[in-house]
Amino acid sequence: MSNPLLITEFLHRARDLFGGKQIVQYADGAEVHRYTYRDYYERVVRLAGALVRLGVRPGDRVATLAWNHHRHLELYLAVPLAGAVLHTVNLRLEPDEIGHIVDHAQDRVVVADSALLPLLGPARQRNPQMLVVCTDGRPEPGVLNFEQLVADGPELAEPPAVQEHDLAALCYTSGTTGPPKGVGYSHRSLYLHTFAACLADGHAICERDTVAHVVPMFHANAWGVPFAALMSGANQVLPGPHPTPAQIATIIEEQRVTYTGMVPTVAVDLVRHATRAGADLTSLRALVLGGTAPGVELIRAIEDDLGVPVFQGWGMTEISPMGTFSRPPPAADHDPALRHEYVRKQGRLLPGLRWRLVDDEGNDLPHDGVARGELLLRGPWVVDSYYRDPHPESFADGWLRTGDVATIDPDGYLEIVDRAKDLIKSGGEWISSTALEQAILEHPAVADVAVVAVPHERWQERPLAVVVPHREITPEELLDGLRERVPRWWLPERVVITDDLPRTSVGKVDKKRLRRSVPGPSADNAHGKARS
């Protein structure tokens, strides 16, 4: 019973039980490569051996700057097998930010897609010790070649001894409120998180699944799905660089994908494409939305128009990242509207985790579906300090302060009502920008929306809505539709119609940029009309 909980455990399992299962690689919407779990195992063991021969020592960080492909999937296991720490770097960051992160993590090796090598300029200046390996095999002076390493790699006869609390992976948050913070994942935390991902009441990833990795593998362990697929023996499909909505639809159709996850923005585009092109996505038993809260209209469109069951998985980089799963209760089985309403909420806490809802003084609030407070979390896959920079202000007595304002109902369904910093204080009353966004998303013409606070002389702050429509719509039409659905004083001061929302590197709406880009005066001008 003293066996350590190591994420590499599942590697042997995959070879012994699922040797014939498939890993399929796409690029530009076409299948380009396919191999078995047995092949995967062999390559991972050689790659780990090659890393050790390169000088990677237990605890060293090996960074990846890569899209979703089989080599990245090999690194997911080979780096921990070599006793090192897989540091997935977000390729959407600016080169300077990448340089900062690689320097902060003191990465020993960076494995990068050759097309992404230019992003590493500042990183190589700041961390000249770093070795760079190029994953897609095109040789380049001064850069090691991935395929050559695997070909020459000795099988790792005796993997370095690792303890379960040793780090296996590392990921930096997007840093919406300051510089990026490093989140380290121990072997044990990933092991337990993998079990949680495969629970019948969780994502229920299982051997019969064919999983498509749409979530970028540089985001919080790709939501943990690669590990869960490996443990379960599911077939895996990797879309390659820059997948378009049409390419994602092709992958789902061709490979009869049963499970995938994505952020709502990607799902909106996928729905639009699938509807227009008549794509058949009904092989999916679950499309999981996460990253930000989906609107009811998106959920409805996927379920009713495309015939695909939707679930929401809420999480954070700091929690590996799965926290809750929105599985509707039996009462919603034959009531689509109720089902959508449950999926719109963040759902129930995964077993193993604990939560609290607290007020500003840290007092516990009731789980009555009404009381709003900050959500605190703890558990075996919740971080309790940041990497090399503890940030004690993010923790309270061992609990992670999520920064999310939420309610929890008596049956344990979580609803995030806002980011603490995204509440709008209008005349002494709080307006939830999230709730207002949800209400606006219910309008069938609205594809996406962001609500931000704009300063106001009399009311201190007022909401401003920036709307991306499906079709032509005027601000007045939108406000008319909204009047029945929100309190009168929630009505936005102003509605801006736009083609696109500014996003952070992880695809979340960048409200900082949005606030800067909206001219204050015109919002103020509009106020009197809408308010009086």
Add this chain to the structure above:
Amino acid sequence: MSNPLLITEFLHRARDLFGGKQIVQYADGAEVHRYTYRDYYERVVRLAGALVRLGVRPGDRVATLAWNHHRHLELYLAVPLAGAVLHTVNLRLEPDEIGHIVDHAQDRVVVADSALLPLLGPARQRNPQMLVVCTDGRPEPGVLNFEQLVADGPELAEPPAVQEHDLAALCYTSGTTGPPKGVGYSHRSLYLHTFAACLADGHAICERDTVAHVVPMFHANAWGVPFAALMSGANQVLPGPHPTPAQIATIIEEQRVTYTGMVPTVAVDLVRHATRAGADLTSLRALVLGGTAPGVELIRAIEDDLGVPVFQGWGMTEISPMGTFSRPPPAADHDPALRHEYVRKQGRLLPGLRWRLVDDEGNDLPHDGVARGELLLRGPWVVDSYYRDPHPESFADGWLRTGDVATIDPDGYLEIVDRAKDLIKSGGEWISSTALEQAILEHPAVADVAVVAVPHERWQERPLAVVVPHREITPEELLDGLRERVPRWWLPERVVITDDLPRTSVGKVDKKRLRRSVPGPSADNAHGKARS
């Protein structure tokens, strides 16, 4: 991420998320009591407080001698919550054996059903420190009353500090080859085992389930199902003392039970009753058979005649007890005979565990479905020593020697072909008594069978079959039917028709007794005829 893995974690989860879910108590086939998870939580906390007030200290053993009822279910969590070790004692043992076990474990308290108090005579003599609490509330001089304890119990404000490697439970094996051996379960092992039980590819216990606890709660944590139900928020139904097949059928029908487990002997009786009485058991999404291998005819009858999906879960007291789960592959979805064949095998190893197949010298054998060797196991819920009596002969380099002879096919499906000691060596060739039993069970007239070796002058050993038929059948008819299905030299020397098989206290066929009860000479007499 340093949060300890404690089995009591799921208690808080059950209260917070599933407060309204139901725990239903039957007795003599009728519902007698029902309460919510919220009530359960309250009683468990008070009971733990009462145990601490009684003088139970962290690490003390608290024994139970009880049928399956809600008070036993309360003890399952209250004892670990009090920091103590739940020691479930098999009520089918002789009083002297119970005395030995209670003495060996040095139990501090025994909680017994009042009807079972007489079984405790020798135990109370050997361990006079022991306090006895009677669970069904009838007062008796010198014996504490369970309901009074709960009523007076202070809520345990601050449960004793427990580490994850501390023991939470203890169970003695049935001791077929010697005195019973104690198996201690740590908090951590039960926690991980609970996750494994709820995996989509495992028993998949989930919130939508209504679970009936047919497996006695004194057997290896009732297969771990009470903990899994608590974690998932499933409704639970407890049948009370001595449930008959008719009462089990009533419980399934009335409560619309979706998941239950039982040994094949109980299942045979249940099928017989359900067929005769026309009971509707189709609410079951899974009937899990374990303890001993089921025959194909039983699997067929449950699936085809009753319309209930069957799975086999193989395990041992020493592994908490779940080891494998027989989920047939997609290829068997539309091929009932193939499906039954897969369920007859023991299935695939649960994630987290590792296995080896070794020959007599400890060399690894191939997983080719042909090579037979002893199965070794290790993992976070596999014991690596026995309680207070290490028995090093049962372990090899940290691996548990299961004593089972098995094959593993290239897809990882395990088939136990025999207990090491149950092989029959006939003229230098091994005959698998398990395989021969399986072949005999395929005869539609056969309800149950046991094959044992009988000594033989010329062939050293020969098989003898003891058969329990559904309807009248002669040994000759049976042998005729068998001739096509097994090699000629496997044909039993003799077939004995009987009404019942002798069983051990855990319901397994007692082959020791069987061998003693069969007269050697008559088996020898019969030999020449069948063999020549």
